Amino acid sequence: MRKKPIQQRARVLVSSLVDAAGDIVVEDGLDALTTVRVAERAGVSVGSLYQYFQNKDELIAALIEQVDSDLIATVDRVAMDALAADPQTFARALLNAAFDAFEARNGLAYELLKHWHRLDIGRGLYRFEQRMLEVLRAYALAHIRDHQVDPSPARAFVVINSVVFTLLRYLSLDAPPLFRRDELLAEMAAMAARLLVAGSPAAQGTGRRKVPGRRSPGR
Amino acid sequence: MRKKPIQQRARVLVSSLVDAAGDIVVEDGLDALTTVRVAERAGVSVGSLYQYFQNKDELIAALIEQVDSDLIATVDRVAMDALAADPQTFARALLNAAFDAFEARNGLAYELLKHWHRLDIGRGLYRFEQRMLEVLRAYALAHIRDHQVDPSPARAFVVINSVVFTLLRYLSLDAPPLFRRDELLAEMAAMAARLLVAGSPAAQGTGRRKVPGRRSPGR
Amino acid sequence: MRKKPIQQRARVLVSSLVDAAGDIVVEDGLDALTTVRVAERAGVSVGSLYQYFQNKDELIAALIEQVDSDLIATVDRVAMDALAADPQTFARALLNAAFDAFEARNGLAYELLKHWHRLDIGRGLYRFEQRMLEVLRAYALAHIRDHQVDPSPARAFVVINSVVFTLLRYLSLDAPPLFRRDELLAEMAAMAARLLVAGSPAAQGTGRRKVPGRRSPGR
Amino acid sequence: MRKKPIQQRARVLVSSLVDAAGDIVVEDGLDALTTVRVAERAGVSVGSLYQYFQNKDELIAALIEQVDSDLIATVDRVAMDALAADPQTFARALLNAAFDAFEARNGLAYELLKHWHRLDIGRGLYRFEQRMLEVLRAYALAHIRDHQVDPSPARAFVVINSVVFTLLRYLSLDAPPLFRRDELLAEMAAMAARLLVAGSPAAQGTGRRKVPGRRSPGR
DNA sequence: TATGAATGAGACTTCATTCAT
DNA sequence: TATGAATGAAGTCTCATTCAT
Numbered sequence: 001m002r003k004k005p006i007q008q009r010a011r012v013l014v015s016s017l018v019d020a021a022g023d024i025v026v027e028d029g030l031d032a033l034t035t036v037r038v039a040e041r042a043g044v045s046v047g048s049l050y051q052y053f054q055n056k057d058e059l060i061a062a063l064i065e066q067v068d069s070d071l072i073a074t075v076d077r078v079a080m081d082a083l084a085a086d087p088q089t090f091a092r093a094l095l096n097a098a099f100d101a102f103e104a105r106n107g108l109a110y111e112l113l114k115h116w117h118r119l120d121i122g123r124g125l126y127r128f129e130q131r132m133l134e135v136l137r138a139y140a141l142a143h144i145r146d147h148q149v150d151p152s153p154a155r156a157f158v159v160i161n162s163v164v165f166t167l168l169r170y171l172s173l174d175a176p177p178l179f180r181r182d183e184l185l186a187e188m189a190a191m192a193a194r195l196l197v198a199g200s201p202a203a204q205g206t207g208r209r210k211v212p213g214r215r216s217p218g219r
Numbered sequence: 220m221r222k223k224p225i226q227q228r229a230r231v232l233v234s235s236l237v238d239a240a241g242d243i244v245v246e247d248g249l250d251a252l253t254t255v256r257v258a259e260r261a262g263v264s265v266g267s268l269y270q271y272f273q274n275k276d277e278l279i280a281a282l283i284e285q286v287d288s289d290l291i292a293t294v295d296r297v298a299m300d301a302l303a304a305d306p307q308t309f310a311r312a313l314l315n316a317a318f319d320a321f322e323a324r325n326g327l328a329y330e331l332l333k334h335w336h337r338l339d340i341g342r343g344l345y346r347f348e349q350r351m352l353e354v355l356r357a358y359a360l361a362h363i364r365d366h367q368v369d370p371s372p373a374r375a376f377v378v379i380n381s382v383v384f385t386l387l388r389y390l391s392l393d394a395p396p397l398f399r400r401d402e403l404l405a406e407m408a409a410m411a412a413r414l415l416v417a418g419s420p421a422a423q424g425t426g427r428r429k430v431p432g433r434r435s436p437g438r
Numbered sequence: 439m440r441k442k443p444i445q446q447r448a449r450v451l452v453s454s455l456v457d458a459a460g461d462i463v464v465e466d467g468l469d470a471l472t473t474v475r476v477a478e479r480a481g482v483s484v485g486s487l488y489q490y491f492q493n494k495d496e497l498i499a500a501l502i503e504q505v506d507s508d509l510i511a512t513v514d515r516v517a518m519d520a521l522a523a524d525p526q527t528f529a530r531a532l533l534n535a536a537f538d539a540f541e542a543r544n545g546l547a548y549e550l551l552k553h554w555h556r557l558d559i560g561r562g563l564y565r566f567e568q569r570m571l572e573v574l575r576a577y578a579l580a581h582i583r584d585h586q587v588d589p590s591p592a593r594a595f596v597v598i599n600s601v602v603f604t605l606l607r608y609l610s611l612d613a614p615p616l617f618r619r620d621e622l623l624a625e626m627a628a629m630a631a632r633l634l635v636a637g638s639p640a641a642q643g644t645g646r647r648k649v650p651g652r653r654s655p656g657r
Numbered sequence: 658m659r660k661k662p663i664q665q666r667a668r669v670l671v672s673s674l675v676d677a678a679g680d681i682v683v684e685d686g687l688d689a690l691t692t693v694r695v696a697e698r699a700g701v702s703v704g705s706l707y708q709y710f711q712n713k714d715e716l717i718a719a720l721i722e723q724v725d726s727d728l729i730a731t732v733d734r735v736a737m738d739a740l741a742a743d744p745q746t747f748a749r750a751l752l753n754a755a756f757d758a759f760e761a762r763n764g765l766a767y768e769l770l771k772h773w774h775r776l777d778i779g780r781g782l783y784r785f786e787q788r789m790l791e792v793l794r795a796y797a798l799a800h801i802r803d804h805q806v807d808p809s810p811a812r813a814f815v816v817i818n819s820v821v822f823t824l825l826r827y828l829s830l831d832a833p834p835l836f837r838r839d840e841l842l843a844e845m846a847a848m849a850a851r852l853l854v855a856g857s858p859a860a861q862g863t864g865r866r867k868v869p870g871r872r873s874p875g876r
Numbered sequence: 877t878a879t880g881a882a883t884g885a886g887a888c889t890t891c892a893t894t895c896a897t
Numbered sequence: 898t899a900t901g902a903a904t905g906a907a908g909t910c911t912c913a914t915t916c917a918t
Contacts (some may be wrong), residue, residue, distance in 0.1 A: 473914080
């Protein structure tokens with residue numbers, strides 16, 4: 001950032017620019033986000049935009065940051081409340097919250113997350129992932145006696161990304177799918193809960209390997 | 220007598236255009252794909268490109284189609300081989316194949332799949348998903364006695380998207396993560412296998428495990 | 439023309455190319471006339487088109503020539519029949535014929551005439567005008583005793599262009615005008631007849647110049 | 658205090674763009690009008706052109722509008738002055754003015770009017786025609802006692818289009834015709850005056866003149 | 877002769893960014 | 898500091914014409 005917006009007015013300005021950007025993204029998608037349009041909507045000139053953001057990417061980064069913080073805050077709040085619950089309930093609560101958060105502000109988070117592969121957005125997603133990881137760790141810590149909860153990095157990665165992207169993909173569906181949102185959430189909660197509870201992949205599985213399949217060389 | 224070689228030539232040209240497009244996508248990403256550049260790389264003029272593709276989107280569609288077919292073919296082949304294996308093994312085989320397929324041709328499929336939300340690419344992804352669904356169904360059918368394998372639409376959706384996008388996300392990581400590819404695959408295979416085997420989320424979940432969890436009435 | 443189409447086949451080819459061009463003009467307008475499309479429609483290759491026409495303009499010229507000939511033939515025929523009639527009737531007959539001719543072949547002549555300002559089309563129009571002039575002369579000659587018919591070049595120019603373009607403009611109207619085709623023709627016939635019959639502009643006029651207007655310095 | 662000069666500047670720029678467009682049209686015709694060329698000639702970049710005009714058509718529309726207004730203003734002024742004159746004089750004055758207006762600015766109006774069939778230009782022509790109609794009506798109203806002046810829609814249509822297009826056609830002539838501009842104007846004025854004065858075509862025509870014409874029952 | 881794939885200049889339009897005021 | 902007009906590179910697509918086969 002070119003300069004820290006110390007002054008009140010500057011902060012207000014930055015905020016309204018980011019808000020304007022969010023509105024535009026929600027209305028017409030990220031591709032419709034032009035600097036001039038953002039400035040216009042925020043009621044300032046493009047020049048002013050560049051006073052506070054080095055370039056367009058930085059503006060987007062700020063928007064991501066905002067959305068990300070909302071997401072994280074939501075997750076934090078819900079996780080805190082559900083920390084004592086059993087894994088299934090916990091997962092369910094988190095999922096519900098995530099779903100709602102993605103749809104909040106007319107789907108702003110959703111619209112942005114679709115573009116996670118753009119570098120600056122990716123970083124935002126990364127922060128969210130990290131937070132989720134911490135939350136899972138916290139849950140594990142709280143339940144260390146009840147279950148052998150121990151989300152390995154790999155497992156956490158799987159759970160988090162599976163959930164996030166499946167949600168994303170669900171929201172992107174044009175035609176309504178053959179199942180309700182409830183069902184989807186239930187499935188995902190079950191999946192998440194199982195992963196949280198189960199031991200390492202080697203030790204578990206389905207237990208029944210009657211079918212003599214080619215062993216994949218994996219660990 | 221004359222048509223043959225002409226069609227032959229056309230096919231070669233179309234092919235080299237699509238290949239050129241693929242190369243560019245791999246090298247500099249989908250955004251760097253310009254019609255002129257594709258033509259140049261294919262060693263022809265833009266005009267020729269438009270002789271075979273109505274517009275840029277159609278070219279991309281052709282590329283998607285190609286990649287998609289490869290993906291599907293790979294999955295088909297592997298699934299056929301592993302159909303008799305137990306769920307865990309089956310999942311593992313499929314995942315390995317998918318992973319490899321995503322990384323094939325320098326990550327072309329990966330680079331394209333990142334843009335799944337663009338309409339034309341989305342359709343490609345959709346075809347792949349449908350195929351995966353069929354494969355899962357086929358597996359279920361083959362194992363109907365061994366397990367209560369019955370992937371509901373919701374569950375299939377979850378499994379497939381979880382796997383695909385988690386893989387995608389993994390491939391997008393800048394810094395190497397704290398786990399190895401093997402671990403990731405193992406986790407995902409475990410997840411997939413469990414989902415294939417388990418009953419409906421309501422009937423199963425944490426309940427089957429005799430771990431005395433504190434039942435909180437949920438949030 | 440590159441070479442005189444002496445051979446039968448060549449003549450047929452040229453003809454079908456010109457016909458194809460006409461069809462396209464009628465269907466989608468002169469702007470949609472591309473050489474490739476003409477060749478395709480005529481069932482030959484572009485190369486062949488260029489065997490018989492040096493360039494696109496020459497093809498258009500040939501089309502104009504064809505249409506022009508039709509126009510002239512029609513006018514000739516009708517004029518011959520009406521040569522003995524009184525001016526009003528004569529004019530009426532000619533006008534009706536012209537109107538029909540413009541609309542013939544789905545308005546091909548109309549569509550082309552709209553573009554009279556393009557050099558090669560202009561020339562076509564010129565030929566038609568010349569012919570009309572001859573027809574008027576012939577009429578004058580046949581009626582030299584009855585009326586002081588003497589279409590001066592200027593007058594002929596006025597009559598012919600007035601009629602042609604007014605017809606053209608009428609055909610181009612989107613919304614139906616406030617009058618019927620009949621009325622229009624009647625007005626035009628009256629106008630034409632009067633011009634044919636009247637003396638020189640100086641000698642006639644309305645005869646009543648009670649209003650002391652500023653005299654324009656004209657003539 | 659700041660808006661004024663800015664708007665001023667904008668107006669100047671818009672004006673120079675339109676002027677540049679006019680110059681180009683006059684020099685090389687409407688087909689040579691490219692956005693880049695207009696911008697260059699106006700001494701700005703293409704981007705600036707698009708700051709003031711949504712697209713090329715809008716620029717052309719502005720040009721038409723300008724030319725059209727000039728045309729209308731000229732006609733208005735002249736008509737006002739000649740309103741009291743007899744029809745012949747009135748027509749003559751109007752025609753002279755129209756002729757001059759078409760030739761003004763190196764024939765800009767002429768060059769544009771040639772393309773009347775293009776939608777956006779057609780609208781311009783329509784406005785001019787409407788104005789001419791109003792002028793004729795006004796003349797009729799002022800002379801209602803002297804003559805049975807009453808231009809029916811059909812007749813007005815004929816007069817106006819005859820005059821406009823004949824003028825246009827005259828201006829398009831490559832080779833000098835066999836008559837002088839004066840003669841042409843005289844003929845047209847006579848024609849126009851007669852149409853304004855005469856009764857309905859049925860009631861008049863050749864019948865009023867005592868020339869013993871052979872009455873043929875028409876074709 | 878006939879074919880038709882290939883050419884490539886050139887048209888329109890967009891938008892992140894700058895800089896004189 | 899704020900303004901917003903100006904920039905201009907770059908992207909997509911068209912089509913008359915050529916020329917190797």
